[in-house]
Amino acid sequence: MTGSEVPHSFRLAYVPGVTPTKWIRIWNERLPDVPLTLVAVSPTEAFGVLRGGGADAGFVRLPVDRTDLSAIPLYTETTVVVIPKDHLVASAEEVSTADLAEEIVLHPLDDTLDWERLPGRPAIERPATTADAIELVAAGVGVLVVPQSLARLHHRKDLTYRPVSDAPESRVALSWPQDETTDLVEQFIGIVRGRTVNSTRGRQAPAEQHKATAKAKAKAKAKRPDAGGSGGTQRKTASGKPAGRGARGGSGGPKGGKGGKPRRRS
Structure with missing residues (x-):
């Protein structure tokens, strides 16, 4: 980023009673270069603020007009x-x-x-x-x-x-304009839904998945004791005995001749 560039900002509206503190803290940890501005709104003006571009997203109370707004219900209040x-x-x-x-x-x-x-x-x-x-x-x-x-x-x-056991209940939701589902809105949706910082939201390509799996298999194979090299086990003959030197440290047979008894002189 050059000195003349201004970082994006994210404006979050919220109605009285909603406490967005925990989500703001996660946002600041994950996107420290993108300032988040809170916009306090009344329940009656919240949707007008979202439609008018006064906020990128907002915590509102249901119901939400789904004609032009998206919403994710979060919790129901007592x-x-x-x-x-x-x-x-x-x-x-x-x-x-x-x-x-x-x-x-x-x-x-x-x-x-x-x-x-x-x-x-x-x-x-x-x-x-x-x-x-x-x-x-x-x-x-x-x-x-x-x-x-x-x-x-x-x-x-x-x-x-x-x-009050039988009174109507109020439900809180995250809402935003349908036509303005920006990358920053997606980031905030992920935070609210509890996605981890490394989550791909299920969009990892099959080729990337295959590459990661193959790499893991190769790494596991390299750690096997019989994978060859100096760290491998001693090779055995068909009889089950170790190949190589004999029991006394020799080459496994008499030097320079065939095995068996010496011939008698005539």
Whole structure:
């Protein structure tokens, strides 16, 4: 790379609640010359940022419109209800939506859960954001049902949360524009999917596989003790005795004559 060349960069969008730290660390280890820039987006604007070129890929919440975006589902989150620490529900390990029937359940405009019917009683107004709803929970106005990562993100000492067994769940995915599946996007997909640095993603050519196999066989054959050379074992005759010198260090027979008894003189 010459001094005038600028290295490529990779822009990664992410919605609240997603923590991409471990993937960023692996990226920096494998591609130290390619800076990764994080782009924080709300769930409602995430797809517009990807389509508009504001990010190369992003961690989003499903569903994803597959018309022009690709997506790899990653994990499903536990859904919890956020409540004051002294709330009656806090005494249970897990609750159901029926347990919230008498509660005012806040429904922020940026809610990420796909409700068929919101549990409990509705508030007079919908909070603009999840963060605003958390403040109302702390003020004793109502309770809030959200993915667990958002409850952790907006943690307060005076609040706690409990799993809701039958609430909708939120799924997180890696998404990117279908027409922009660049080499860097492929690199990041490999990191997210847990591929090793030496992985070929199954694209190794058959000729390369055959060459590697033949090389390994030749190396193994060279290590055999009977492969010839000075390191080989002593060759044996058909009778099973070692060939070469006799038992007394001789050549194996009398010198300069045939074997047997000497002839008598007449």
